[in-house]
Amino acid sequence: MTIDRFTDLLEELVDDLPEAIFQDLNGGIIVEEELKVHPEAADLLVLGVYERTILGGCIRLYYGSFTGKLGGAPELLYKAEMKATLYHEFTHHLEYLGGADDLAVQDIHELEEFRNRSLNE
Template sequence: MFIDRIDEFEEILEELCSEIPEELFQSLNGGVIIEEEVMYHPMSKKDDIICLGAYKRDMLGNSIIMYYGSFMEMYWDKPGDEFKELIKHTLYHEFTHHLEYLSGERGLEIKDEEELERYIRRENE
């Protein structure tokens, strides 16, 4: 069982977002949202792919979702600085998806798809 670190998670996320230039939030009208559940990738065969974050585009707009429950599932025991770096890495990954979407690029999306394809091939062997 993991300890509750939601306040720490929120503070770190707020601090990281405040360090990002405001213009990078362009068209991120849904903002950065914290969801409390553990999010498993839909292609995960045995709940072995945990999603830490997601870039979401829908009719309500664009947003970045950070899955607190997923972080707790994987990193509940990490010390503060290491925990912050893991959150930062995920936040920047999702921001990269947003910025690539705005510029019409798909590099990171393609890389993520390739990693998923490698996972599927391993599972089917």
């Protein structure tokens, strides 16, 4: 999977989304080339993040993390993982707009479960 093809697939996914959910996503959706490792779990790759700054919000997808996780997997698998990640990050965005933080709490619990599984292996 090249970064150009990754970006093309992302554009296809974004085109299918309703325009209204882009409200206040001033920074848009950014593809970063890097492989990003979670700062608290060295064996956990970060596929995407939702970020808020004083300028607004943006979603970052980490191409290197997708290739690190999926390697030479079929394009359909990449697209499914990208869609799931994109929807996850948009959920953070929409919750922020609505004054909720449920998914962030769920992410914290899932990180704790991941750490516990890693310790028991």
